[in-house]
Amino acid sequence: MRAASLHGRLRWLVIVVLAAVLLPLGVLSFKRTVREVGELSDGRLAQSARTLQVLIGHADLDALQRRDADRLLVPIEARLVGSPPRQRYTYESEVGFQVFDHTGRMALATANLAGMPPPQASDADFQDVRLGPYRWRVFTLHDTANRVVIRTGERYDSRDEIMHAVWLEHSLPLLVGLPLLALLVGWAIRRGLRPLEALTRALSSRQPGSREPVLLRDAPQELQPVLAALNEQLTRLEDALERERRFSADVAHELRTPLASAMINLESAMTSTDPAELNLTLGSAQHGLAALARRIEQLLALARLEAGAASGQRGRVDLVAVAMDVIEELAPVIAESGAELSFARLMPQVAVQGYEAALTALLRNLLENALRHAPAGGRVQLSLDRTAQGALIDVTDDGPGIPAEHRADVFARFHREAGSRGDGYGLGLSIVQRAAGLHDATIELLDSPYGSGLRVRVVIPPPH
Template sequence: MTIQSIRRRLLASLITTIIFLWLITALFVYQVASHEVEEIYDATLAQESRILATLMIHEIEEDEEVKETLQKLVAEAGEDVATRSSKFMEILHEFQSHESESEKDYLTLVPRDLVEGHRYESKIAFLIKGVNGKTYLRSNLPASFNDFKIGYNNFVVEDKAWRMFGLKESSGQFNVLVGELLSVREEIESEIVFNSLWPIIIALPLLGFIIWMMVGNGLKPLSTIADKVENRDPNSLDPISTEDVPSEVVPMVESLNHLFLKVHSALENERRFTADAAHELRTPLAALKTLAQAKSLSTEQAHKGFLDQVIRGVDRATHLLEQLLTLARMDSQSFDESHTHQVDLQQEAINVIAAIAGLALEKDIEISYDGPNDMVVVPGFSPAIQILLRNIIDNAIRYTPNNGEVTVKLVEQDSGARLEVHDTGPGIPESQQQGLYQRFRRGEDTKIQGSGLGLAIVKRIIDLHHATIEMENRENHGGLTVSVNFPGALTH
């Protein structure tokens, strides 16, 4: 059997939730960061293109000014004078040399080994090219690349992906193309992901340890309760105090206390049953022993009388045992909706009357039923209701003198059903009625044989069915009326 650990389940749930939320957050941050990196780098490409275009325009304008100045000097001084002037010839030679160099494919940048730069330099390139095909300036962009498109575009050159921005100069003299390897952006995005990952990876064991300790500290009340239960006296069924118990644990403690109460009640019932049985059986057994001893000393003529007394003693002991066992069963019962079903009181009353009619005939007592012929249904436990009816009707027959009457009456009510048992016996003084529901309590002046358990059994069954019982002496007709009110009756 797998042992379920609350601490491990909480730890696994919390760690899983934290990792999941962190991954969602990291993914969101990565997407946002990637978008921002794209935006910033694209903006940088555009800005660099405009700066290069501005510088190129300035350079062209300077060349034009120098050329115009020289042409003006030549025009003013004349060709012979200008030729004879060594200084003028030096300036003219310089300009012509510059013009000649400009005819080359492109100018050479300062090599990286001469000036320390950044490692990303080789991943950034630009190209300035005239509309006539002349290349003004070119960096480390692969020589095989000569394509040009205005705006942002992606190109693959020599198996490398480039992000390009093309700008056409407003006067139409040249175009500027600035680009960078996409690996630059991918590297930065990877750095963002890595820098987001490694802290949580490093902190995860520490976080797990902290959560483990915190969960253990939160579960200490359970350990405290377990220690209280383990260290308590085995015979103690006192409830566990809910003081200083967390609200989440209170329902469990209350359920445990309820269980203790049930066990205590069951043990008390067992002890009471044992004590009652021992007490009540002592008298009839002692009487049987006395009769047996007397029989051994008696004459043959007295044997028959002794045997009759033994039979009556055995009958009393048998009746007592039946009542004790019934009471024990009732004490151990606790009904709920799963145990109950619809019980027809009308049919149950008729069945009990038929079963017990023999006792009434022995005393020439007229026993009758007065009530509806239709079903009168109440929620309950049929065997228990049969025992209740039998005990009430049996008492009525026992205490009714010969040639008397016993009537079982069933009355429908708005809130349920009322079962009445009328007899023509001596009745019971009101001062004694409540005490008769206690075990082994009988009327003070009664001479009828019995165990004193019948009404105790009846009271237990009534409590289990949430019913009520009443006793009332009949002033006009004499005798006693016992009424039982059942809730929730339905007539069919």
């Protein structure tokens, strides 16, 4: 079943609401008008009777009766109406009156009401009386001063013609206006929904991976929150996709070292004939694989932190203990590089509030980068301290270093300086930067005190 369009839903809802409001109002207005017309017609009958009362008071009713013997009938004349062929018709036949003397005898009447029986004492002022094929609305006035009873009447078909005109006047605007209103409402809704059509076109033409916000010229106020929320969701989606891409690259980068170390030890075990050396290399391989498993867990934890999925708050992390674990994990890398690693700490503990997985990744990548660039027999130093600004991490090497004008670029993913040693992928400092961002830490790339090389300084501020 085809779903209704928003345009169709709005159009029919507006029409139904208008009909629900206008039709009852029209019915109530029609009923009120009918009641007012009836009261006005009754008022005319009463006024006609009062006028006859005044005229009879100035006339000699007895003389008229004596001259005309029994009673005086007022004739009703017909006139030619309409275009040829003309018809004989008169509206005078629709109204009439009667006058009765004190004895109850009809003294004066119009021809059309001559056959109506005289009123009774119990009759109300206004009543309905049937005479021949017509139903009459009559008003009875008892004139005690002139000792007469005056009765005026009006045919109901005359009133019905007025009612028909009133009904036509009330119903015609609704019968004609509602369809016309439906067309105009449809046009207005189509015009009002143009911003949604523009939004659809903008989304359809949007390039995958674009970070440009969706903009609509002269967007209505009601659509601006939708645009803001949509742009926010698109940004979050692109960030999530970027995190996925970076995580894939980071996994390859982070797992390369422990996997290579385990493979070297296994290859040594396969070629060794000495049982003691075999046990040693297998133990080293097992240790490397355990380190690989730990690193996978750390990568997953770091990914959850970046995605905002960490369930707990920051915890207390001892940087000295983390550094010791990282140095132990990197023992094969240190031995292979031929560089001398020194660890300087001025206090037994340097505790911070943070995420252990992120800080472990930060220290490991700083040391790996330094070991990769330090020459054989070179020096790499890790120092931890606490200052007024917060916890201080310094990693210094005596390698070729990075020119000052290039240091701002090394944090970009996959960026590698020309002449870099090793087979890295240019992700180490990018991971360091993201881990530091999780702790509001600052990173500085400085000149090494060894004369050549690089000093990386990370300052983790205390919690607010």
